[in-house]
Amino acid sequence: MADAPEQTKTDYRPTVFLPKTDFPMKAGLPQKEPAIAARWESEGLYQQIRAAREGREKFIFHDGPPYANGDIHIGHALNHTLKDMVVRTQTLLGKDAPYVPGWDCHGLPIEWKVEEQYRKKKLNKDEVPAKEFRAECRAYAQHWVDVQREQLKRLGISAQWDKPYLTMAYFAEGTIVSELFKFAESGQLYRGAKPVMWSPVEKTALAEAEIEYEDITSTQIDVAFEIVESPIPELVGAHAVIWTTTPWTIPVNQGIAYGPDVEYGIYTWGVGGTDGSETSARAAHDIVAEAFPWLAEASGLVLASDLVSEVEKRLQKATASAGDVELILDSDGSTFKGSDLAGTFARHPMHKLGGFFAKPRPFLPGDFVTTDQGTGLVHMAPDHGEDDFELCKANGIDPVFAVDAGGMYRPDWAWLGGQGSVINAKFNAPDGPICSDLREAGALLASSADFVHSYPHSWRSKAKVIYRCTPQWFIAMDKPIAQFSPITRPEQRWENEGGGVNPVEDEPSSSPTLRDLAMRAIGQTRFVPEKGRNRLGSMVEGRPDWVISRQRAWGVPIALFVERKTGELLVDREVNQRIVEAITANGVDAWDPTNAAAFLGDARNPDDYEMVTDILDVWFDSGCTHVFTLESGHWPEERWPADLYLEGSDQHRGWFQSSLLESCGTRGRAPYDAVLTHGFTMDSKGMKMSKSLGNTVNPLDLMKEYGADILRLWALSVDFTEDHRIGKEILAGVADQYRKLRNTFRYLLGALDGFGEADRLTDVAAFPELERYMLHLTAELDAKIRQAVADFDFNTYVRALTDFCNEDLSAFYFDIRKDVLYCETNPQTGFETDKRRAYRTVLDTLFHSLVRWLAPVLVFTSEEVWGTRYPEAGSVHLLVWPEIPQVGADDMKWARLRELRASVTEAIEPMRRDKIVGSSLEAEVTLPDLPASPEELAELFIVSAVRQGDAFGVTKTENHKCGRCWRFLPEVKADGELDHRCEEVLNA
Incomplete structure (x- = not known):
């Protein structure tokens, strides 16, 4: 049946089922999504999820800290959508997967911005008391933490937003200093003079991750x-x-x-x-x-x-x-x-x-x-x-x-x-x-x-840098670490599929080097994609000692004392403990000459010691986030090590590496079991985005125009492991993809109107073959997307779902079964056939599966869909992965049937175009052989009849049209009369 029956001499419309739903075809996402997000926050949805998963198997994703400096950009949108997808799919599998977001708050980018404000006022930063200047940097960072937090909420990211980790939190600053002391106590820390990347404009050493290369003459x-x-x-x-x-x-x-x-x-x-x-x-x-x-x-x-x-x-x-x-x-x-x-x-x-x-x-x-x-x-x-x-x-x-x-x-x-x-x-x-x-x-x-x-430049000031030899603090890569007791590694090993890195496979010696431990950890870490192993491994294999000092004001101090006479670093655990306690209580301002005597204690004269005035490289800060987030107990739901770190591929030389070195130097292993990296977002022509080129894409504007769900659908549809593109035409295609998914949900909601447990057909063995085949396809899809979750292959995850909805459901199953849905029931009497009950039972399975599977992708739409059908049932995001019945099917037979169906549809199309037939129901098909009964094939092809003949052919039928279901059948003697099925349904 193509559409609702037209008015005939007898009005049969009250006797057929017409799908009904309040779920609109027009999405209106920019208007709806903020209200849904506000409801989640007011109802404490994140906390509800934590309570629902308490005691379950844990999956720990550790969030790499974005920098608290400016609005989010398209890279943030992609990055956080991927992170959210990881956490939501693991939660959907029934695991306890907390998401504690964090921010990097110290360092030169923030200090530089505050200095810019000074320069605009024609003030000299050096004339401002350091404590006052740091307070302004702290306020600046907090402002952008608050701004970015709201922007990420708008993107639909589910996280513990009321308690993020901040590297500038006092307890975090104290933890960072305590980690520095571990390197000092193990003999890995030293002061030396080596050439380092130096910015004459910013007057500080820079890390390799802060460098970008441009051609100069x-x-x-x-x-x-x-x-x-x-x-x-x-x-x-x-x-x-x-x-x-x-x-x-x-x-x-x-x-x-x-x-x-x-x-x-x-x-x-x-x-x-x-x-x-x-x-x-x-x-x-x-x-x-x-x-x-x-x-x-x-x-x-x-x-x-x-x-x-x-x-x-x-x-x-x-x-x-x-x-x-x-x-x-x-x-x-x-x-x-x-x-x-x-x-x-x-x-x-x-x-x-x-x-x-x-x-x-x-x-x-x-x-x-x-x-x-x-x-x-x-x-x-x-x-x-x-x-x-x-x-x-x-x-x-x-x-x-x-x-x-x-x-x-x-x-x-x-x-x-x-x-x-x-x-x-x-x-x-x-x-x-x-x-x-x-x-x-x-x-x-x-x-x-x-x-x-090609010449190195500071990515911040865009000015050229130089190699400059200055006294700096370093962590040695090749110095044996005395009295080292590594943390035992789980037995799981990941194959090094790419080759190229030769990690240390055996257990570390009693005094390994930091390079030894890091290379061994790389060999034992899972990388997605695999090429990340060689990228990180080659960097660690050849990197120089880690310069951790910076000559600036806004950061965690290198809270060390050096004896003036000998130049020796003071290593005293009691002194260190007092310093850590003071910074934990009062923040970085506690490292002040007025407190030197208190730190050193009665046994030492402060005049005999120099207080180091350098601050720590912010990469050391972020390298410690695993300690104060996963180990500290501030977030009891967390545990160390993390199952996954996820960032852009530039973080092989940044956060992935600093976290690896910090953890290996203090704990003997990586703070993560797996590392996932994504590429960069280019414009629609494949060019790098740049404000100067005017080709940037603002995610905030996109959410105002399209909605967050379409932006998320884009992020999860691209092959994020490589560089990828975004632009108006690309987003238009994604929007069309979204409309098709939304229409699938709209059809399901309408078709399931009034469906209850009494309507369910439980004996799957009694289902028609088409229903068993669709359950079989659903089970295959289930296995495929489960594997995609295990592989963090979200491109495959989304593509499999969209292809299933478009090709297997909308263009195939729904099309074939709409006649059964409409006509094999009588709303006036409540009668329906078992065939229709089987169909709606399968539709119910599909609904519960798709709404769960798409919930991590279309977070707002899935909530709208679920609430439309179950307004009092709570959030869709509390649900777990659906259980799909395992039903066998003859794949070869169905492949042949679907191929034949496509050929029939193709042959009928010119007849429709030439107005020989109005719909496929007016056509008859001849086949050389019949892979199923003529009745089954006619239903599958949505034609009047199928018969066997010498050659394939399609002709217009001479049968008459049933006045209720519009099928053209031999038993209908005149247009408008009823076929046998409709008579039985009306008389039941």
Whole structure:
């Protein structure tokens, strides 16, 4: 039956069932959702769920803290929808899955914003008392915690919003300090001077996770260092040539690195086309002397043989008067290995300044020296490069700390003292002070401001950063941890499907290193997707020691005392305990010189100790969240370790890693059993979103236009493990997908109108074959989406449900059975056939299944659906996973039947289009073979009749139309009369 019967001579409409529901087709989500969310909050739904699941198997998801700084963006929306989906599906499975949300509240981004407010008022932050400034930072963070909390509630995230964790909570700050002391007590913490990423604008060290890379154009220079001593006599008087794209590091040069296996030679000037005669040689000399008068008499340039042509090009470009200048080997034509340069010294181009610059620079062997670019010789500035620092340190050369926190040479520095900023493009330009001084000193061979390369920037200020050697606090990666007692790991192991990482599989020794423990933990953690294992593993495998200090005001203090005379770190558990108690009670302001005596106790003189004034890297803060959230008892429903951490793939170098290192260093294992990572949201063209490009998508605006459920449906429909897209066309498609799901629910509600337990048919074995087949498909779907939950494969979860609703229900089952629903009952007498009872029984199973399965996805719509049918039954989100009866079916037979149905529908469509038939009920079908009875096939195809014949065909029937059900059947003798079934139903 296509639609409700039309008016005939006898009005049969009161005798047929017409679906009825108050559930509207128009969703109106932007208007409805806030009211539903408000009701959840007023009724304490989250607490109801906790009470309902108390004592059940736990699933602990630990929320990674978003930063309390600004409105949520589309990345937040995706991230928190995924987290909510994890918690809701685990809850649906019957587990106790609490969700304690949290925020990262300390650090430079917040401090920077507060400073911006000062700058707008033309005030100096340094003139404000530190306690007052920190109070403003705390208030700023709390404001954005409150704003983001309401925005996430609007997104439908179910969490303990009235009691989130905040890294700035006093007890959290005390816990962070106590974790720092564990590293100090185990000998993993030390103070040292190493080059770290440093922002001259923000005047602090930065973590790798705070760095982003952008292409810039730099000045490249070739500089000649005159060799003054060498075991190779021919080298004395020659000039070793270095190439760099950071001219500002030349004032702190302390050596030259060579590749031990690289081939070098001494190259002299020549001019292309000369015949080698004395006259030609003199002509070449004159050309070179005009271009480089200060090197014309030099004995040659020391270069890597493989890079001579590259150097020639730069020299030719440097001065037009050089003409066709060539670099040719000296007269004997010999070359030598880099290892022969051992014992060679050159003087700094500015050696005449005396002091630091007067000392000859040694040649040092560097395995990192290659012939990819440059000259094959690398100038060493241990203050400003990791390789430089390590090589110089191994040869007894210490940094000199010539560049201050603001990126300027300190005032007493002999060359360019008080000048800078060192990363200023003009300062480094070919006509800037560095190049001008080198040119005047007779050392600048070539310079050009045209070298394009990737360079690190602060993601916050967008300014370039430098490597700068300063005293910092570090956690050692490769120092054995004395007296280590690891926490026992559960026996479950996850296969390393991707390869590449070689984790330590055996139990750790009594004194493992932090790197050992972290690599072992990575090998024992489940990664979704699997490639995350290699990403995190490769980072940990090669990372340097963890620099945990920052030179700012808003953060947890590195609450340590250092003995002034010896420089030794004070490690005293009683002192540490007093510090932790004070910070737990009063927050970070407790770390104040006025409390030094109280902390140290009567046995020590505060004058003998320095209070460290640095603060902790915020990644150390967030790395400790597992301690004060899962272990502290502030949230009794939690437990340690977490089953899952979930964040964006950038957190392999951020929170995943800092949590791993913190936990391994203090507990011997990861704080999580599994890590799920998602990609980034791009615009509809696949481009990175940027305010400057104007292609950002605001989730708050989307919820106003579409509603949160459609935004959630988008987030759970994309392959979030990769970068994915959003845009108007994409959202329009998602909205259409939503409408189809909503219509499925609307049909179910209408079809089940009045259905009660008395209407249920309990003997599944007596169901028609189509009903048993649909139960079979539902059971298969159940298994598929259970597996999707286990795999955190929400794309498959949503796709399986939407495909089932669209293809198996709306386009197939509902279409076939609407005739039975409408006509095999008489509302006037209450009679219905067992076939109809079976259908509605299956519909009831489908309703209870779909409303539960879609509740974690369409959190508001599912509540509306459930409340429409059961207004007094409480929230849909209190329900558990449905029990689906296991019913067998002949899959091959049904695949054949559905294929045939599609062919019949396709064949009838041109007849409808040409108005040969008005509906498929007017068609008759001929098949070469009948895989079921003609009556079953006619019902399946929704046609008048099916008969066997020589070939497949579709024709218009000559049968008459039943006045009640509109079927065209042989027993109907004239249009408007009744067929046998309708007569039986009306007479029952």
